[in-house]
Amino acid sequence: MSEKETLTAGSLLVHRNTIVTQLPQLDLPPHLMEHYHIIRKRFANPIVEMRNGTCLGCFMVLSSHNQQKIKSGEYDMCETCGRILYYEGY
Numbered sequence: 001m002s003e004k005e006t007l008t009a010g011s012l013l014v015h016r017n018t019i020v021t022q023l024p025q026l027d028l029p030p031h032l033m034e035h036y037h038i039i040r041k042r043f044a045n046p047i048v049e050m051r052n053g054t055c056l057g058c059f060m061v062l063s064s065h066n067q068q069k070i071k072s073g074e075y076d077m078c079e080t081c082g083r084i085l086y087y088e089g090y
Ligand SMILES: [Zn+2]
Pocket: 055, 056, 057, 058, 059, 060, 078, 079, 080, 081, 082, 083
C-alpha cells in the first residue's frame, strides 16, 4: 500500500519545519514557557507555524477558537500534538 510513501512525505515535511523553529526571541507567557521546555525534548520542532488554520507540526486543522487566538498574535498550544503555534499571516 501507500504507507511507505506517506511516511516519507511526513518526515520530509517535519524536516523542513525544523528550519522555522529558530525564532529570534521567545516571548512566551509563563505557562507556555513551561510547556515549551517539556515538549522541546519530545519534538525537534516544538514551535511551529499555523498556516491555513492547520498546525504545521501534525497537520491537523485547529479548532476555530484556537485559530482565532493564534491569529490575534498570541501563542497557543496545538490541541492535537501540543506544539506551540504562532501565526505569520497565512
Ligand atoms: Zn499539532
